[in-house]
Amino acid sequence: MDLPVVIAGAGIGGLSAALALGARGHDVLVVERAGELAEVGAGLQLSPNACRVLKELGVLDRLMPHAVAPRAIRIASGRTGREIASIELGDRIATRHGAPYLVVHRADLQRTLFDHALDQGRIEIRLGSEIIEISDTPDGIVQCHVQTGDILAQISAKALIGADGVWSSIRNRVPGHREADYTGLTAYRATLPAERVDDDLLTRTGLWLGPNAHLVHYPICAGREFNLVALVPERWTEEGWSATADRTALLDHFGNWAAGVKTLLEKPDTWLKWALCGVDANGPWSDGKIALLGDAAHAMLPFAAQGAAMAIEDAAVLAHHFPPTATNVRTVLKAYEADRRKRVKKVQETAVENGRIYHLSGPMAVGRNTVMKLMPPDRLSARQDWIYGWTPPL
Incomplete structure (x- = not known):
């Protein structure tokens, strides 16, 4: 046998x-x-x-x-709330990479x-x-x-x-x-029923960039739920490598962000956090x-x-x-x-x-945003081709 x-x-x-x-x-x-x-x-x-x-x-x-x-990844400034760039997904990415x-x-x-x-x-x-x-x-x-x-x-x-x-x-x-090893970064995660967020957020992945923090969100569970992940540098003092998060401590990381982003972060009553280890x-x-x-x-x-x-x-x-x-x-x-x-x-x-790059601040962040705004969408998308275009060996 x-x-x-x-x-x-x-x-x-x-x-x-x-x-x-x-x-x-x-x-x-x-x-x-x-x-x-x-x-x-x-x-x-x-x-x-x-x-x-x-x-x-x-x-x-x-x-x-x-x-x-x-249908797209919308990249926006956490401080101003304005869109920086958009990477088309949906049918376009499926056609591009099969x-x-x-x-x-x-x-x-x-x-x-x-x-x-x-x-x-x-x-x-x-x-x-x-x-x-x-x-x-x-x-x-x-x-x-x-x-x-x-x-x-x-x-x-x-x-x-x-x-x-x-x-x-x-x-x-x-x-x-x-x-x-602990990387010095923590991921705060929460989910919401889809009906608690704007419909526009349920069609795209959102990536918000800001000083020493960024936020990612997208729909899950066939669009019935909405997933939020906030990533920040901080010391990890918990006994284990995941824990219930202090909602106030999380919101403090985003105190200077645009009102719309803060409103979104305030929606979940409960957050969990994970130490990011590599x-x-x-x-x-x-x-x-x-x-x-x-x-x-x-x-x-x-x-x-x-x-x-x-x-x-x-x-x-x-x-x-x-x-x-x-x-x-x-x-x-x-x-x-x-x-x-x-x-x-x-x-x-x-x-x-x-x-x-996501966590840049000051003039460096302004330069990052300017480069991304001026870059043609196809070229911005092509930067991921070496990852997305990989095919399994035959």
């Missing part, structure tokens, strides 16, 4: 990898610590590079009823991936389970000791993929990989028959809206390099790592640079 590939984590990356490897012909076991899929997080932006993979995995059509395809640009609730994407995986005969998912020990046999088989309640099972695997997020436990088994993509991603994927390998700032997309891309590339007949799994995983590192690192660096 062929040994399975074991995947730690049933998040976006882990489930995408399960589907990609299953389609390639592998048996797959996904081990997830949570006892049920919870609505953790909020909105996600899925650019054409991610949607192209989801389409190949047979997931995109299933996801569309839960998604929104915004796949749509979507915004969704993270839970809707995860549930769609999960349900599709359950429909595949080669994929098993164990919720409420945890890999508590990993060992190697003399003949090179990975032994995963999986705890599910009071039951301890020993699973022999051809490979172990750590897709268990920014605080990955599997990453501890990859020598030389640094732990996640994992350097330059660290090793694999060791022997163990490899990392998604945030476990390269958690990044959200300022390029590519965190989920990079994990989905990882899944496609891993499956491409991993035929079921592969006899040297170490070589397969090293090839996957080498194939992905340069692109992911560039996206990481782009996200950091975007954050710096």
